[in-house]
Amino acid sequence: MGTLDSIRSNPEAVLFYSFFKTLVGQPVTVELKNDLAITGVLVSVDQFLNIKLDNIKVVDEERYPHMLAVKNCFIRGSVVRYVQLPAPSVDTALLQDAARRERQQPATGARK
Amino acid sequence: MSDFFGFNTVMPGRQGGRIALNLEEQQELDRQVQKYALETGEDFEIYDYGETYDNLADDLEETRDDLNDETFGTDFDFAKNTHQVAPALKKEEELYIKQSDHSDLGGNGGFAVHDPVFGQGTFALSRPAGFGGNQPSLEEIEAQLSRTAGAQPHMQMQQERKMMSLEEVEAALMNINGGRPIHSEAMIAEQQAKQARLEQRRAERQAKQADIAKHNGLMTQSDKDFINRIQISQLVTDDPYADDFYCQVYTALRNRHLQQMGIPGNMMDPEGNQGDSRRRGGNGRTEQRMQQQVQRIVSDAKRNPKRTNVTVEGALGKIAVNSVLNPRQLLQVSKRGSYTESSGPNSPKPPSPGPVSTKSHTVLGWIENVYTYVLALEQKRRQQPPPPRMGEEEIAGEAIRRWNEEYGVLARKMWNELRITVPIGIVHPHPFISILNYSKGKKVIPRVLRHLLPEQTLTLLTMLVANFESLNVCKSEVYADVQGNQEIELFMNTIVPPLLGFVSEAPFRIVVGLLALFIERNNMIWVARSKPGLAFLTLFLSRAEILKQGQGNYPIPEDREVNQWNELYHRLFNQLQTHFSALFMPKATMAEDVHVWRFLAAMAVGATVDQQHVLVTEVREQVLENVIAAQTTRMSPEKAAQRIGNVNLFLHALGLDASQVSVPSM
Numbered sequence: 001m002g003t004l005d006s007i008r009s010n011p012e013a014v015l016f017y018s019f020f021k022t023l024v025g026q027p028v029t030v031e032l033k034n035d036l037a038i039t040g041v042l043v044s045v046d047q048f049l050n051i052k053l054d055n056i057k058v059v060d061e062e063r064y065p066h067m068l069a070v071k072n073c074f075i076r077g078s079v080v081r082y083v084q085l086p087a088p089s090v091d092t093a094l095l096q097d098a099a100r101r102e103r104q105q106p107a108t109g110a111r112k
Numbered sequence: 113m114s115d116f117f118g119f120n121t122v123m124p125g126r127q128g129g130r131i132a133l134n135l136e137e138q139q140e141l142d143r144q145v146q147k148y149a150l151e152t153g154e155d156f157e158i159y160d161y162g163e164t165y166d167n168l169a170d171d172l173e174e175t176r177d178d179l180n181d182e183t184f185g186t187d188f189d190f191a192k193n194t195h196q197v198a199p200a201l202k203k204e205e206e207l208y209i210k211q212s213d214h215s216d217l218g219g220n221g222g223f224a225v226h227d228p229v230f231g232q233g234t235f236a237l238s239r240p241a242g243f244g245g246n247q248p249s250l251e252e253i254e255a256q257l258s259r260t261a262g263a264q265p266h267m268q269m270q271q272e273r274k275m276m277s278l279e280e281v282e283a284a285l286m287n288i289n290g291g292r293p294i295h296s297e298a299m300i301a302e303q304q305a306k307q308a309r310l311e312q313r314r315a316e317r318q319a320k321q322a323d324i325a326k327h328n329g330l331m332t333q334s335d336k337d338f339i340n341r342i343q344i345s346q347l348v349t350d351d352p353y354a355d356d357f358y359c360q361v362y363t364a365l366r367n368r369h370l371q372q373m374g375i376p377g378n379m380m381d382p383e384g385n386q387g388d389s390r391r392r393g394g395n396g397r398t399e400q401r402m403q404q405q406v407q408r409i410v411s412d413a414k415r416n417p418k419r420t421n422v423t424v425e426g427a428l429g430k431i432a433v434n435s436v437l438n439p440r441q442l443l444q445v446s447k448r449g450s451y452t453e454s455s456g457p458n459s460p461k462p463p464s465p466g467p468v469s470t471k472s473h474t475v476l477g478w479i480e481n482v483y484t485y486v487l488a489l490e491q492k493r494r495q496q497p498p499p500p501r502m503g504e505e506e507i508a509g510e511a512i513r514r515w516n517e518e519y520g521v522l523a524r525k526m527w528n529e530l531r532i533t534v535p536i537g538i539v540h541p542h543p544f545i546s547i548l549n550y551s552k553g554k555k556v557i558p559r560v561l562r563h564l565l566p567e568q569t570l571t572l573l574t575m576l577v578a579n580f581e582s583l584n585v586c587k588s589e590v591y592a593d594v595q596g597n598q599e600i601e602l603f604m605n606t607i608v609p610p611l612l613g614f615v616s617e618a619p620f621r622i623v624v625g626l627l628a629l630f631i632e633r634n635n636m637i638w639v640a641r642s643k644p645g646l647a648f649l650t651l652f653l654s655r656a657e658i659l660k661q662g663q664g665n666y667p668i669p670e671d672r673e674v675n676q677w678n679e680l681y682h683r684l685f686n687q688l689q690t691h692f693s694a695l696f697m698p699k700a701t702m703a704e705d706v707h708v709w710r711f712l713a714a715m716a717v718g719a720t721v722d723q724q725h726v727l728v729t730e731v732r733e734q735v736l737e738n739v740i741a742a743q744t745t746r747m748s749p750e751k752a753a754q755r756i757g758n759v760n761l762f763l764h765a766l767g768l769d770a771s772q773v774s775v776p777s778m
Contacts, residue, residue, distance in 0.1 A: 014355060014356075015357075015358060018355075018356045018357060018358040018359040018360075019358050019359070021356075021359045022358065022359050022362045022363065091362055091365070093555070094358060094361055094362060094365070095358060097357075097361075097483075097487060098357045098358035098361075100480070100483055100484065100487060101357050101487060102357075104484065104487075105354070
């Protein structure tokens with residue numbers, strides 16, 4: 001009996017969480033599914049990939065005047081489309097290795 | 113009367129007339145009472161029910177009601193009558209209050225409040241108005257004046273008021289206020305407005321606080337701890353390297369990097385003896401505590417494993433329990449085929465002995481297997497058991513032996529996967545060469561070499577040398593091809609340096625053997641036109657020279673070996689003769705040619721005088737061109753110096769220098 005795979009199951013969520021933890025303190029730009037793009041310093045991330053940003057600045061300010069006074073924000077992970085990060089902060093070889101490990105031993109309920 | 117139509121009317125815990133509470137309930141009750149006392153400002157201490165209950169209720173006569181109906185009749189509705197009289201009663205109460213209001217000073221006294229416990233219409237006589245310190249209002253001052261002035265008729269009082277001069281008024285006011293000066297009306301009004309605003313804001317804040325505090329105390333501390341434990345157990349793990357791989361290794365690498373550069377890194381992982389114990393003390397303790405908590409949670413969880421699906425008795429199926437790490441599947445697809453291996457779907461298959469196909473996906477599969485083993489080996493290295501302490505050699509020795517065995521197994525599997533021992537000639541290109549043709553394959557080699565025995569490294573090098581010309585980086589027409597150039601650079605950066613290290617430690621006969629193989633199996637002209645080829649040639653030549661002169665850590669080689677070497681050298685020279693100038697890149701490209709100069713220098717060192725002559729003649733054009741270009745100031749001084757330096761690499765090997773070159777006048 002083979003294991004049941006799924007297109008939608010996401011063991012890489014743990015990898016992304018681990019990855020984003022190393023980016024805390026870096027300036028990133030988060031593009032949401034509603035086309036709003038926000039630049040800010042990454043303050044924290046959690047297991048659901050919710051993002052907290054500090055000192056935010058909306059990328060296209062004229063379209064979103066209601067955000068002028070907003071300094072910090074909390075973004076629910078499920079509405080994020082892209083996160084643009086500074087390239088030097090990423091160790092691509094290490095990321096490849098981490099992805100390989102994730103493939104070999106997906107973290108499915110292994111942590112109780 | 114303990115039974116009311118079958119309903120037990122005995123109050124809970126009521127024993128002998130006293131309501132018994134256990135300690136916890138009593139404490140809770142005390143807490144609630146204190147809290148309420150704080151909020152309402154009432155002094156509840158005086159209500160000491162515990163000790164002051166006098167059990168008088170027990171003396172109530174509850175009997176002898178038999179003749180009530182006869183006495184009062186059956187159709188008098190007590191409740192309804194009371195209800196009808198209620199408004200009148202209320203009015204009387206309010207009148208009473210108003211009277212007591214007037215008889216006190218300046219609004220002092222009781223007033224009707226909406227007490228949250230006792231309902232509307234309660235009189236909190238003990239609550240003082242905010243009299244102290246406020247400026248009394250004008251009406252209040254007049255009222256006081258009238259009283260101090262004595263009981264006079266209303267009209268007279270008014271006239272008198274008008275006739276009172278300013279000073280008298282001031283004096284009267286000062287009497288009342290105990291000598292404090294009075295400000296003008298405007299300032300009084302201003303101050304009162306300010307105070308009103310402050311009061312309003314304070315009232316708002318208090319209202320908000322009260323709103324929030326309405327729900328205080330719903331959770332006990334143990335409840336909060338319980339929730340915290342659940343949350344933490346989801347986040348922190350027992351084996352950080354398994355679940356949090358990227359973050360751990362990234363921070364470890366960065367700290368090592370920073371340390372190398374001299375910047376004190378923030379050590380996350382406890383690593384041996386670091387001198388930064390002061391700063392770590394504070395952080396370390398909390399982290400330690402968290403770590404201990406987590407270990408406790410994890411060990412608890414391990415003892416009672418939570419199942420991923422639950423089956424209830426009598427139900428028609430299983431319920432899958434989802435968590436963050438075991439998410440609900442949106443689509444369920446079963447894997448095609450079954451597994452003949454017992455080791456599971458993700459373990460690499462052992463290499464087949466028969467004819468090996470070199471289709472790309474096969475080779476890529478091999479590379480991924482190599483990566484798997486490399487990762488496993490690196491993980492094993494991290495879990496290396498510590499060296500045994502005194503007296504514990506037996507137990508520790510067992511662990512070490514086991515670790516060595518496992519490590520060896522993995523290393524052997526990795527070695528096999530590299531296909532280095534596959535005999536030459538069965539497939540072209542050789543499987544190992546196919547692996548090296550991919551950038552992924554090149555990148556993994558330095559990591560592989562760390563886990564190989566020296567003899568295995570030699571075998572690897574031998575295989576590489578034997579099949580060198582089939583490498584894709586060994587093509588010579590790649591200068592214009594960006595990607596080809598990238599591959600060449602990658603080769604130079606990943607494969608050449610570790611092997612250079614190896615050859616630099618190798619004895620003479622090994623070098624001789626490698627060069628012999630190199631020359632025999634490869635077309636030297638073809639190989640020499642590529643950067644990697646030249647790099648290897650330079651490597652062998654220079655190492656041999658060093659060893660011949662006895663500068664290596666080996667004794668000077670015997671004559672027999674030296675003769676062998678010389679023979680090889682001559683063969684190489686003869687093959688490359690007349691092709692030396694062609695080694696240089698075409699002029700059009702701005703490619704670097706320092707490696708050519710280096711190779712020429714290496715050749716020149718081992719050359720006889722005649723051979724040196726040949727070398728000079730063949731590359732004369734190049735030398736001149738570089739010197740001339742450097743002397744005309746069309747290029748920047750750094751570039752000029754670089755050119756001269758390159759040429760000098762070669763010229764110094766001949767005992768010459770660029771300055772000796774006489775530029776033929778045009």
